[in-house]
Amino acid sequence: MTAQQGAKPRLDRAHVRHLLAQMVRIRRFEEKCAELYTQEKIRGFLHLYVGEEANAVGVMQALQPDDAIVATYREHGHALARGIGMGPVMAEMYGKQEGCSRGRGGSMHIFDAATRFYGGNAIVGGGLPLAVGLALADRMRGLPRVSACFFGEGAVAEGEFHESMNLAALWRLPVLFVCENNLYAMGTALELSESETDIHLKAQAYRMASEVVDGMDVVAVEAAARRAVAAIRAGNGPFFLECRTYRFRAHSMFDAQLYRSKDEIEAWKHRCPIERFTNWALGANELHPQDVATIESDVAAEVAAAVDFAEAGTWEPVEDLCRDVYTPRAAS
Amino acid sequence: MSSPAVTTTYREAVRAAIREAMQRDERVFLMGEDVGRYGGCYAVSKGLLDEFGPERIRDTPLSEAGFVGAGIGAAMGGMRPIVEVMTVNFSMLCLDQILNSAATIRHMSGGQFSIPVVIRMATGAGRQLAAQHSHSLENIYAHIPGIRVVAPATLADARGMLWTALEDPDPVMIFENVMLYNMSGELAADAGAVDIDRAAIRRPGRDVSLITYGGSLAKTLAAAEQLAGDGIEAEVIDLRTLRPLDDATIMESVGRTRRAVIVDEGWRTGSLAAEIGSRIVEQCFWSLDAPVGRVCSAEVPIPYPKHLEDAALPQVPSIVAAARAALGR
Numbered sequence: 001m002t003a004q005q006g007a008k009p010r011l012d013r014a015h016v017r018h019l020l021a022q023m024v025r026i027r028r029f030e031e032k033c034a035e036l037y038t039q040e041k042i043r044g045f046l047h048l049y050v051g052e053e054a055n056a057v058g059v060m061q062a063l064q065p066d067d068a069i070v071a072t073y074r075e076h077g078h079a080l081a082r083g084i085g086m087g088p089v090m091a092e093m094y095g096k097q098e099g100c101s102r103g104r105g106g107s108m109h110i111f112d113a114a115t116r117f118y119g120g121n122a123i124v125g126g127g128l129p130l131a132v133g134l135a136l137a138d139r140m141r142g143l144p145r146v147s148a149c150f151f152g153e154g155a156v157a158e159g160e161f162h163e164s165m166n167l168a169a170l171w172r173l174p175v176l177f178v179c180e181n182n183l184y185a186m187g188t189a190l191e192l193s194e195s196e197t198d199i200h201l202k203a204q205a206y207r208m209a210s211e212v213v214d215g216m217d218v219v220a221v222e223a224a225a226r227r228a229v230a231a232i233r234a235g236n237g238p239f240f241l242e243c244r245t246y247r248f249r250a251h252s253m254f255d256a257q258l259y260r261s262k263d264e265i266e267a268w269k270h271r272c273p274i275e276r277f278t279n280w281a282l283g284a285n286e287l288h289p290q291d292v293a294t295i296e297s298d299v300a301a302e303v304a305a306a307v308d309f310a311e312a313g314t315w316e317p318v319e320d321l322c323r324d325v326y327t328p329r330a331a332s
Numbered sequence: 333m334s335s336p337a338v339t340t341t342y343r344e345a346v347r348a349a350i351r352e353a354m355q356r357d358e359r360v361f362l363m364g365e366d367v368g369r370y371g372g373c374y375a376v377s378k379g380l381l382d383e384f385g386p387e388r389i390r391d392t393p394l395s396e397a398g399f400v401g402a403g404i405g406a407a408m409g410g411m412r413p414i415v416e417v418m419t420v421n422f423s424m425l426c427l428d429q430i431l432n433s434a435a436t437i438r439h440m441s442g443g444q445f446s447i448p449v450v451i452r453m454a455t456g457a458g459r460q461l462a463a464q465h466s467h468s469l470e471n472i473y474a475h476i477p478g479i480r481v482v483a484p485a486t487l488a489d490a491r492g493m494l495w496t497a498l499e500d501p502d503p504v505m506i507f508e509n510v511m512l513y514n515m516s517g518e519l520a521a522d523a524g525a526v527d528i529d530r531a532a533i534r535r536p537g538r539d540v541s542l543i544t545y546g547g548s549l550a551k552t553l554a555a556a557e558q559l560a561g562d563g564i565e566a567e568v569i570d571l572r573t574l575r576p577l578d579d580a581t582i583m584e585s586v587g588r589t590r591r592a593v594i595v596d597e598g599w600r601t602g603s604l605a606a607e608i609g610s611r612i613v614e615q616c617f618w619s620l621d622a623p624v625g626r627v628c629s630a631e632v633p634i635p636y637p638k639h640l641e642d643a644a645l646p647q648v649p650s651i652v653a654a655a656r657a658a659l660g661r
């Protein structure tokens with residue numbers, strides 16, 4: 001992460017390259033994952049973030065290394081943008097013990113204590129109360145940290161969402177709620193799941209500050225996240241950020257996408273956050289075509305190295321099946 | 333004369349059961365996450381939206397406590413809802429409605445209100461979906477008086493249990509093991525309702541009773557086949573109904589074979605296998621020639637990697653070994 005403080009992003013060339021590189025890392029990593037899934041190297045459920053990269057990348061710019069993150073099963077992008085090594089993430093997808101969760105979790109359950117990444121939660125809405133609790137602990141311990149919680153608009157229908165919003169607002173806890181509104185919860189369109197489809201308005205019911213941002217625009221997301229985090233750090237309580245975005249690919253690898261039209265998907269692909277940002281930066285002379293080529297080749301090398309790392313990884317012995325159910329105790 | 337058999341799958345059998353129920357009784361409707369436009373998370377309800385429309389094939393938001401509770405309310409209000417929860421792990425979000433409302437209202441109201449709701453969900457491991465999508469928690473429900481719990485393990489039961497469950501005046505939960513949806517086989521073209529009271533002997537034998545249900549039935553039958561190769565005749569009982577348990581069938585079998593092994597994909601501690609083992613000891617103690625054996629899931633959240641997931645679950649070799657242990661060979 002580039003070391004930038006304060007509420008406004010400084011779009012110097014280094015930062016522009018950084019933002020682009022982060023989004024490209026996620027995109028190429030996941031394209032590789034899709035390929036590895038067809039080769040059955042990666043199994044189980046695989047939820048890709050393709051199209052939504054600007055959200056994780058933008059928000060992460062506003063967070064400090066000691067802030068906490070709680071994410072969902074669609075969290076590869078958040079994990080990479082947060083700084084978890086691509087090798088350990090890929091090894092996790094393989095189920096190898098060199099994975100960031102020792103291979104026990106797989107794609108949906110990426111955890112990393114070093115970056116305070118509290119998972120990969122695959123119960124929709126399940127992460128929100130945890131973020132509230134992390135923030136409560138910070139408050140009680142007097143630590144000036146922020147807990148950021150990512151979730152889809154589908155989660156907004158769950159009771160855990162509302163209970164968490166109320167708790168955070170009631171106790172004025174330092175939680176950044178980031179709703180990545182990609183318009184569909186699996187096959188259920190927003191207007192079929194919410195009586196009020198303007199999601200950020202829900203924050204008002206809890207007297208929580210909120211903002212809507214174009215989730216296909218990494219700079220806009222970063223700027224909004226910086227404003228939100230600044231408000232939280234100033235002691236104003238939680239903040240709700242709604243990022244309007246779109247997933248370009250199926251919900252998971254099992255989805256025939258009967259619920260939306262190809263035209264709709266194509267229209268959104270024209271707003272690809274990577275293309276948009278690249279074109280803007282090239283036009284504004286903040287980026288040279290050579291920079292783009294360098295980023296692509298660096299990322300290709302990183303992805304290849306991550307695959308090698310995962311391939312070279314080892315299977316945990318079966319005798320260890322029941323480890324990590326309880327914390328090991330010192331022998332008495 | 334029985335009607336000709338058709339080749340079908342477990343998934344199609346469940347779908348046919350839903351379709352028939354919708355046709356037979358206009359009070360029946362299906363409600364759950366992605367049952368309509370998406371076609372069901374396991375494609376069970378695919379096509380039903382076109383046939384019956386969005387009023388009766390009702391997509392819900394992600395609100396398990398809300399829509400399961402609404403199903404319970406609609407049942408009290410005169411409808412016959414089939415509520416689908418995607419998978420048993422997610423049903424923990426609506427456990428309150430099932431345990432504290434569906435299972436209690438009849439009793440708390442002094443018998444004034446019945447709740448003829450059917451709640452279906454997938455259960456079980458085997459698809460490398462890790463620790464929030466893979467558990468077999470049906471025993472949590474089988475613990476609760478006031479609800480009936482069934483686990484179809486065959487095409488005929490997948491096809492036939494739903495209608496009987498809908499006719500039942502009380503809440504019925506149907507657990508469909510995820511590994512069964514693709515199972516294909518022959519089913520009578522006119523297959524229809526079946527009882528949801530009795531266990532079934534799926535393979536007769538005289539040496540040991542292997543008692544199981546749901547996703548473990550096929551593994552247990554495979555183990556019995558292997559044992560037969562070594563001259564051990566195992567009887568295989570499919571419980572079919574997990575609550576109330578059909579003690580009569582179990583005890584009659586164990587009384588004959590004098591040995592029992594229970595195969596249950598739930599965790600061992602506090603498992604259905606533990607309940608059945610206790611009942612056998614209570615009712616058949618003097619007939620037993622060996623301790624009651626159990627093959628259950630290891631006491632670990634289901635891990636993602638295939639080799640560990642396999643190791644966590646009952647498998648043919650572990651069932652064979654337990655049966656041999658009961659026979660002392």
Ligand SMILES: Cc1ncc(C[n+]2csc(CCOP(=O)(O)OP(=O)(O)O)c2C)c(N)n1
Pocket residue numbers: 074122123124125151152153154155156182184185186251365394396418422425
């Ligand atoms: C409590 C619960 N119910 C259902 C599911 C199944 N499920 C997984 S993802 C998903 C859709 C969630 O949509 P959204 O919150 O908008 O996030 P997105 O997948 O679009 O990123 C559903 C229904 C689940 N994982 N947890």
